[in-house]
Amino acid sequence: MSANPILRLTEAGLYCEPGDFFIDPWRRVERAVITHAHADHARRGCGSYLTSDPGKHPLQLRMGADALVQSIAYGEAVRIRDVTVSLHPAGHVLGSAQIRIEHSGYVAVVSGDYKVDHDPTCASFESVKCHLFITESTFGLPIYRWARSAEVFAAIDSWRIENQAAGKASLLLAYSLGKAQRILASVDRSIGPIFAHGAVEAMNRAYRSAGVELPEIATVQSASKGFDWSKALIVAPPSAWGSPWARRFGEVSTAVASGWMTIRGTRRRRGVDRGFVISDHADWPGLLGAIEATGASEVWVTHGYSAVVARLLLERGIDAKIVSTRFEGERIDSTDDDSLSDNAAAAVSTLTSSDTIDGENGSTDIESSRSVVRNEDAGLLE
Numbered sequence: 592m593s594a595n596p597i598l599r600l601t602e603a604g605l606y607c608e609p610g611d612f613f614i615d616p617w618r619r620v621e622r623a624v625i626t627h628a629h630a631d632h633a634r635r636g637c638g639s640y641l642t643s644d645p646g647k648h649p650l651q652l653r654m655g656a657d658a659l660v661q662s663i664a665y666g667e668a669v670r671i672r673d674v675t676v677s678l679h680p681a682g683h684v685l686g687s688a689q690i691r692i693e694h695s696g697y698v699a700v701v702s703g704d705y706k707v708d709h710d711p712t713c714a715s716f717e718s719v720k721c722h723l724f725i726t727e728s729t730f731g732l733p734i735y736r737w738a739r740s741a742e743v744f745a746a747i748d749s750w751r752i753e754n755q756a757a758g759k760a761s762l763l764l765a766y767s768l769g770k771a772q773r774i775l776a777s778v779d780r781s782i783g784p785i786f787a788h789g790a791v792e793a794m795n796r797a798y799r800s801a802g803v804e805l806p807e808i809a810t811v812q813s814a815s816k817g818f819d820w821s822k823a824l825i826v827a828p829p830s831a832w833g834s835p836w837a838r839r840f841g842e843v844s845t846a847v848a849s850g851w852m853t854i855r856g857t858r859r860r861r862g863v864d865r866g867f868v869i870s871d872h873a874d875w876p877g878l879l880g881a882i883e884a885t886g887a888s889e890v891w892v893t894h895g896y897s898a899v900v901a902r903l904l905l906e907r908g909i910d911a912k913i914v915s916t917r918f919e920g921e922r923i924d925s926t927d928d929d930s931l932s933d934n935a936a937a938a939v940s941t942l943t944s945s946d947t948i949d950g951e952n953g954s955t956d957i958e959s960s961r962s963v964v965r966n967e968d969a970g971l972l973e
């Protein structure tokens with residue numbers, strides 16, 4: 592694929608031969624270096640995992656108590672066989688890391704998922720100079736441009752106040768790792784009580800143990816029978832929508848917080864009342880700015896609208912390639928919400944039709960809402 596001495600694409604994913612490890616492998620491998628704990632980046636069953644210190648707890652939660660998870664501090668350089676590896680903040684979720692690999696003066700950086708906007712719940716994205724940059728492109732289309740996050744959170748607060756006046760609970764659907772905590776840390780705590788789905792609260796604990804300040808939140812299950820939900824904000828994973836779990840709230844206004852809400856049709860087809868455009872991925876200008884800042888002469892684009900981004904980079908004289916993402920069969924049952932959207936993006940990477948994106952989300956939702964209900968009963972995260 593490339594003359595670079597560090598990375599190549601294999602059947603199991605990105606492989607670093609001089610270090611003999613995989614990055615975010617698609618299959619079970621002996622040694623995995625993990626950018627972050629979302630299901631499309633971290634698979635169970637590997638021999639060992641290396642991630643960042645703040646990412647250790649979320650990864651252990653997702654990989655299971657038996658998994659061997661090791662961690663290093665951001666910026667700490669370690670020698671793995673013939674390469675030097677260090678992890679640098681990706682600004683995506685707690686502990687998310689770009690992986691820098693150096694071998695004989697040549698530097699490759701694997702971004703994982705990233706965003707450049709400020710997020711009070713994780714370390715900010717750090718630009719790392721390199722020869723080869725491997726970038727995600729989940730929202731790699733010019734239509735994706737995020738508003739300032741303060742404006743979006745103000746809109747969420749107004750929506751809660753409107754709902755209270757109408758006697759309705761506010762059910763806000765957001766990924767249980769990352770988005771949910773960003774919302775909880777940013778909404779106005781004085782408006783009313785805040786509750787979380789069990790999967791969200793499990794991750795909240797990981798965030799608190801890493802020193803992230805979150806408001807006092809009760810779990811939905813802890814509320815007394817007959818509780819009046821009409822003043823409450825409830826934060827739950829998107830897969831909880833339409834499940835029996837969500838029926839207890841009585842009159843409810845439902846909203847989704849996602850970058851996909853940019854496309855009006857997505858919200859309409861999901862049948863929710865509101866969509867708030869807020870993402871833990873870089874938008875179009877964010878992606879292009881981050882790529883340029885690396886100074887990389889070679890860029891591999893993966894995980895989203897890779898063809899669009901790669902074409903633009905080629906026009907700018909950068910040696911750009913598309914690296915296709917592969918998914919295992921069981922992924923359709925995954926309850927990791929990030930992966931659902933990422934799957935949808937990958938599946939339609941050559942299309943821009945909102946109908947196609949809706950269709951992907953719609954079909955996976957049915958599967959995942961079932962597993963969330965089952966798993967919450969069992970007290971498991973996934």
Ligand SMILES: [Zn+2]
Nearest residue numbers: 627629704929
């Ligand atoms: Zn992610």
Ligand SMILES: [Zn+2]
Nearest residue numbers: 629631704933
């Ligand atoms: Zn991802």
